[in-house]
Amino acid sequence: MRAVRVHQYDNPPTIDDVPDPRVEGPLDVLVEVNAAGVCRTDLHVIEGQWADKSGVRLPHTIGHENAGTVVETGSAVTNVRVGDRVILHPLVTCGLCRPCRAGDDVHCENSAFPGIDTDGGMATYLRTNARACVVLDEDLPPAEVAALADAGLTAYHAVRKAVPLLHPGAHVVVIGAGGLGHIGIQCLPAMSPADLTVVDRSAEVLGVAEELGARETVLADGDQVEKVLDLTGGQGAHVVLDFVGEGGTEQEGIAMTRDAGSYFVIGYGGALGVATIDVISREINVVGNLVGTYNDLQELMALAARGRVRQRTRTYPFDRALEALDDLDHGRLPGMRAVLEPVPL
Missing domain, CATH: 3.90.180.10 (Medium-chain alcohol dehydrogenases, catalytic domain)
Known part of the structure; x- marks a missing residue:
């Protein structure tokens, strides 16, 4: 063969x-x-x-x-x-x-x-x-x-773990709407009533995200953290699903997460550098996701x-x-x- x-x-x-x-x-x-x-x-x-x-x-x-x-x-x-x-x-x-x-x-x-x-x-x-x-x-x-x-299974697995945290009125952010992220974007409306915002550096990909069910989209042009905070009343999202996991999204994802919220790491290649006092004082969760x-x-x-x-x-x-x-x-x-x-x- x-x-x-x-x-x-x-x-x-x-x-x-x-x-x-x-x-x-x-x-x-x-x-x-x-x-x-x-x-x-x-x-x-x-x-x-x-x-x-x-x-x-x-x-x-x-x-x-x-x-x-x-x-x-x-x-x-x-x-x-x-x-x-x-x-x-x-x-x-x-x-x-x-x-x-x-x-x-x-x-x-x-x-x-x-x-x-x-x-x-x-x-x-x-x-x-x-x-x-x-x-x-x-x-x-x-x-x-x-x-x-x-790719789809990994995205579904992360969404399934996040669903209990996503009550009506909750906010979820997806970072990266590519090969993995666009599956997560479809799973979220099918499984959760939460408001969905998608962040990506491609305007074309964000257009697809809107078609797939994103309520809001944010172009990653350098001001994406501030834009997400504005959309969430300055508090950040209850759940952030990071399908990139490198190139700075690690720090941005943490910054987009509200106090007592959860940052889900799905993409990989980067590194997390979160001060332990911030994890404790903000009581945030960092959640790993395998297939x-x-x-x-x-x-x-x-x-x-x-x-x-x-x-x-x-x-x-x-x-x-x-x-x-x-x-x-x-x-x-x-x-x-x-x-x-x-x-x-």
Whole structure:
């Protein structure tokens, strides 16, 4: 099969011919990859940011946002059949450890993460397990939802955690309306009555945010903190969801958060530098957000099937995988996600 492989960090990957994966265990599921999302984390993998955390040996196949068709299953698999179209939770989990039994499978103690610490899905086939497979509604093509497997799932997970804090009359700010943020923007009106303000540096992207349900938009032109404070009566937002997490949004997000409010960190790459006395005196919460659980992915697919959440995508044939990565790296995908089609339907 063909696969997008990283041979040396900080160098472009190549499309290689490699052996097909095989079903080995009773819960294994072999999926023909019809769609593979292109994520900024893939760029971070290529840059070597995950080298120490993942411990993988190069060459390594990237890709952790995958959807496709089941082509083979292990002997104990009962929840999917050959021919089913599925979206894959990015983690392959054990189901036996305490986090899994508590429904917190994203913190599985025995997980594998295709595309991060084992070979991923920018390839013809991907081996996962039965616990990762969510059967798609027949009206949801893999290419339209593949990127929801991580970017969308991460956004949904953060919004779901924030919803109990967002009563009628509350104010929520979203920083960054790009590939992750535009999913969060759709989830918020579907799940919360709070007033929504979106902050982004692109006027074009802010126009999309208005179409998706933002009540107010703020152009990040240097005065965004003051503008958000004006919109919130000088107090700041009850919840700030930062889908950027670098380039100064860390400090801005804290400044936009009202006393006793919560700043949710979703994007990454920067660093937090908050004086502990400010955390205490203002009684603010800083909340980390990893990718969502399997149940989160099921719920997100339910919203997608009802038309409440749509992923804005640009599809690429598999031969143009490097072009897709380059387009993402150079900001040529405003407010949308790139999706490769290793085996088009």
